[in-house]
Amino acid sequence: MAAAANDKNYINYSKYPIDQFEHDDDGRYNSLLQDSIKQMNRDGFVSLPSFLLPEAVDALTSYILKLEEDGVGFYSTESHNVFLDTDVESGVSPLHPRRVQLNSSKLIINASELLLSKEAPNLDELFMSQRSILDFISSVMQTKLYPSTDPYGKFYANIFREGDGLNYHFDRSEYSISLILQPSEEGGEFQFLPNSRAIIEGWDEMILNVDDIAEAVAAHSLELKRPNLAAGDLYLFRGQNSLHRVSEITKGKRINIILTFNTEEGVCLNQYTLKKFFGIE
Numbered sequence: 001m002a003a004a005a006n007d008k009n010y011i012n013y014s015k016y017p018i019d020q021f022e023h024d025d026d027g028r029y030n031s032l033l034q035d036s037i038k039q040m041n042r043d044g045f046v047s048l049p050s051f052l053l054p055e056a057v058d059a060l061t062s063y064i065l066k067l068e069e070d071g072v073g074f075y076s077t078e079s080h081n082v083f084l085d086t087d088v089e090s091g092v093s094p095l096h097p098r099r100v101q102l103n104s105s106k107l108i109i110n111a112s113e114l115l116l117s118k119e120a121p122n123l124d125e126l127f128m129s130q131r132s133i134l135d136f137i138s139s140v141m142q143t144k145l146y147p148s149t150d151p152y153g154k155f156y157a158n159i160f161r162e163g164d165g166l167n168y169h170f171d172r173s174e175y176s177i178s179l180i181l182q183p184s185e186e187g188g189e190f191q192f193l194p195n196s197r198a199i200i201e202g203w204d205e206m207i208l209n210v211d212d213i214a215e216a217v218a219a220h221s222l223e224l225k226r227p228n229l230a231a232g233d234l235y236l237f238r239g240q241n242s243l244h245r246v247s248e249i250t251k252g253k254r255i256n257i258i259l260t261f262n263t264e265e266g267v268c269l270n271q272y273t274l275k276k277f278f279g280i281e
Helices: 028-043 054-069 123-128 131-141 197-201 210-218 271-278
Strands: 045-048 074-076 106-109 155-160 166-169 175-182 190-193 234-237 243-246 249-251 254-262
Touching: 028 045, 028 131, 054 106, 054 155, 054 175, 054 254, 074 271, 123 155, 123 254, 131 175, 131 234, 190 210
Parallel strands: none
Antiparallel strands: 045 234, 074 106, 106 155, 155 254, 166 243, 175 234, 175 254, 190 243
16 A cells, blocks of 8 residues: 555655555565564553654654744643542542642643644644554554544644653543654653553552652562653553653753544543643633
């Protein structure tokens, strides 16, 4: 199957032949798929370095920075708990993970804003409605996935400036894809604990120091992951089950795009998440 005309200059099909999902004559698609499934089962995370071609990275980065320059986006500085909800039982300790409020900050440009210009790369067409991508990620996750239909959160751009970061949390969406467009020069490290939700839910007190967290989960045979991500990399992530964060940016800007998928059709973000991270009342 040939690459669609609108994505041929964006996806590195020579390295990642996901367009061969219907006719895998040379076996390269199946080899990629099996390697990815193994990594997902082990870590809840799959990294595909240089998935985007350099011209794609440049086009998307330039467009997003222009939107930032024009004042588009919502600068989120709200506090939140690790579960991104307000479901707290009475009598729970102030140090309980559902009680502890963590600070995050970043500029978010939502899906409706990213689609403002017809001149811009259409992320709906490039990624959300591409059969090759949907088939590949569904196969890797070993479940049928549907693109989020949330008008704001189905995909969005994050811009982390110096001093920004995304504190510990579990995603509301079951699965996400992140496209790294520009790593920060210093800081901005993506860190996660695979399949850690049940463990964190059992804590009486939230641990905040990254080294202390790593030590606390070691008894459960979990290891804190710190993948090295570069411009053009794509990663698939089960963020609903893995505690994760982006550490504080200390130099430069970190820019990425998040694409969200769920196991049910028509899933939208809850009001808590829309207000906290998108400024939507």
